[in-house]
Amino acid sequence: MTTRAILSVCLLAAAAVLPACAADEAVEEQEHPSVVVTQWNDSTELFLEYPVLLAGEATGNWAIHLSNMKDFKPITEGTLTVRFLRSGGEAKSFTIEAPARDGIYLLDPVIEEPGIYQVQLALRSPQISSAHTLPAVQVFAGADQIPVAEEEEAAGGIAFLKEQQWKIPFAVRPAREHLVARSISAPGEIVARDGALVRVSAPTSGIALAASNRGSPSTGQPVRAGEVLAVLAPTGGEGGFARARGELERLEREAARAERLYSAGAIPEKRLEEARHDLEIARAEIAAMGGAADGDFRLRVRAPISGVVAERSFVPGGRVEAGEPLFTVVNPSVLWLRVQMPAGAASGLTRASQAVFTTEGSPRTFTTGRLVTVGSVLDP
Numbered sequence: 579m580t581t582r583a584i585l586s587v588c589l590l591a592a593a594a595v596l597p598a599c600a601a602d603e604a605v606e607e608q609e610h611p612s613v614v615v616t617q618w619n620d621s622t623e624l625f626l627e628y629p630v631l632l633a634g635e636a637t638g639n640w641a642i643h644l645s646n647m648k649d650f651k652p653i654t655e656g657t658l659t660v661r662f663l664r665s666g667g668e669a670k671s672f673t674i675e676a677p678a679r680d681g682i683y684l685l686d687p688v689i690e691e692p693g694i695y696q697v698q699l700a701l702r703s704p705q706i707s708s709a710h711t712l713p714a715v716q717v718f719a720g721a722d723q724i725p726v727a728e729e730e731e732a733a734g735g736i737a738f739l740k741e742q743q744w745k746i747p748f749a750v751r752p753a754r755e756h757l758v759a760r761s762i763s764a765p766g767e768i769v770a771r772d773g774a775l776v777r778v779s780a781p782t783s784g785i786a787l788a789a790s791n792r793g794s795p796s797t798g799q800p801v802r803a804g805e806v807l808a809v810l811a812p813t814g815g816e817g818g819f820a821r822a823r824g825e826l827e828r829l830e831r832e833a834a835r836a837e838r839l840y841s842a843g844a845i846p847e848k849r850l851e852e853a854r855h856d857l858e859i860a861r862a863e864i865a866a867m868g869g870a871a872d873g874d875f876r877l878r879v880r881a882p883i884s885g886v887v888a889e890r891s892f893v894p895g896g897r898v899e900a901g902e903p904l905f906t907v908v909n910p911s912v913l914w915l916r917v918q919m920p921a922g923a924a925s926g927l928t929r930a931s932q933a934v935f936t937t938e939g940s941p942r943t944f945t946t947g948r949l950v951t952v953g954s955v956l957d958p
Contacts (some may be wrong), residue, residue: 621708652681656703769901782809788895
């Protein structure tokens with residue numbers, strides 16, 4: 579009985595001691611919080627993570643990441659000097675001759691005296707020279723003085739290390755406040771500006787002679803203002819080109835005869851003026867039809883503007899009637915974007931500066947120029 583009792587007491591005592599030892603080890607193994615610093619200047623970007631400092635102890639490496647702001651590539655060579663300063667002057671200085679890896683300088687500083695220090699980093703490199711001053715760095719006298727770090731909730735982000743950033747085209751910029759203009763999404767269509775789309779019609783009925791229209795421009799071909807698009811042989815009929823051309827020739831003969839008679843004193847000046855007037859009217863009628871006063875009995879249809887043939891509607895050798903469309907010519911040098919805006923958003927359009935749009939089948943984004951006009955009628 580005595581032996582069993584003693585053995586039970588020993589086992590209970592051992593069980594009581596073990597949890598206490600485990601608790602002490604947990605305290606000793608508790609990691610101290612680390613400090614993260616990110617800074618930018620005109621030359622370099624600094625990213626630094628270091629453990630809290632204890633006076634007289636090496637607490638672990640400072641991983642000092644330096645990137646060149648010109649191309650956001652790592653600093654690969656050069657000397658980095660790290661100075662710990664107090665109010666009385668420099669306390670300690672460390673010099674790192676070269677990065678341990680591209681862009682990363684390692685340092686395990688030991689500071690003998692506790693207190694608050696100003697830490698300055700000075701880089702001298704063939705790539706670039708730069709300097710950074712860290713926020714106040716505190717050196718603690720003992721581990722028991724280090725405040726316990728509060729557990730941070732997971733932010734849900736994705737870690738993107740500097741070593742990963744350096745391997746791809748990557749850059750950062752300081753965020754700045756700007757005014758953002760109001761934007762409205764709406765369907766639209768691209769159309770020719772006013773006066774840049776012309777439909778050319780037949781001025782009179784006639785035959786589009788095949789032999790005379792072999793060189794007639796096709797769809798997609800560029801044309802210049804005044805260029806002949808088609809040649810028609812006008813057919814007879816009241817008001818037709820052939821009748822007008824015959825009348826012009828008759829009046830030309832009448833005017834020439836009146837000139838001779840007036841020179842001989844056979845007619846008064848009034849008769850000469852009447853003959854000249856009738857001739858001018860006939861010439862104007864021919865010109866309105868697209869013919870030339872001194873041409874033949876073929877009517878030449880000309881392009882009224884320079885541009886591109888968007889559509890050709892006649893067939894060489896076929897008959898065309900007066901007013902029938904022959905060509906559509908468009909000048910695409912300047913286009914308009916016509917937007918169907920909802921009524922609720924139309925009131926603010928007078929202050930719109932520009933529009934940005936995309937077209938179906940293309941990933942490109944286009945920007946318009948000035949606002950031309952805003953319609954005053956709503957489409958119900």
